[in-house]
Amino acid sequence: MRERPTRRMTERSRKPVIGLAGGIGSGKSAVADILADLGCVVAHSDEMARAALRDPDIRAQLVQWWGNDILDDEGEIDRRAVAHIVFADAGQRRRLEGLTHPWIEARRAEQFAAAAPDAPALVIDAPLLFEAGLEEACDAVLFVDTPRQTRLTRLRAARGWEEADLKRREDSQLPLDVKRSRADYVIQNDGDLSDLVAQVRPILSQIVASHRS
DSSP: OEEOOOOOOSOTTSOOEEEEEEOTTSSHHHHHHHHHHTTOEEEEHHHHHHHHHTSHHHHHHHHHHHOGGGBOTTSSBOHHHHHHHHTTOHHHHHHHHHHHHHHHHHHHHHHHHTOOTTOOOEEEEOTTTTTTTGGGGOSEEEEEEOOHHHHHHHHHHHHOOOHHHHHHHHTTSOOHHHHHHHOSEEEEOSSOHHHHHHHHHHHHHHHHHHHHO
16 A cells, blocks of 8 residues: 555545545445445445436437437437447547536535534545546545456456457546556555455545544
């Protein structure tokens, strides 16, 4: 585990906010699950993004932009069709983000506002944490560092991706070395779950303690 001093905290009265970053398939969700087990409130941006596409107003806007070809057989937004559009055109991706990000941010704010008093921290699990500027809302950022081949093996099993699929998506994001350098803590996810827990637990304790001091 490599760490850097926790970034300056300006609102001592609130709970610390932890952001998760890492490559696609790095295991951010596993770290988020560990933090949830430790009592943290976790906002999963991927889940919120899926929910955003089911919002009637967002659905209608996307159909207006891109036509009925983005709908599946049940008339819902086909996420693969949308991904095909936005990963091929950065302008269209920004267009989508401009529509869905405010919706997601509102849901996240609601979730955090409802956090139990004894929750030690609030966690933002977002694939585009840095790209969306969410690091500015965080008191600390954890980067989950996982070998590329391990990530590709996971993605091939879970999503049927090949090397070209991973490269195309990561080329649309900040380079991993940039994300790593901008994080406050780096977690090595190349072992088993117990090893991951052993890294996450003391990091959470340090962030909470720093927030209270």
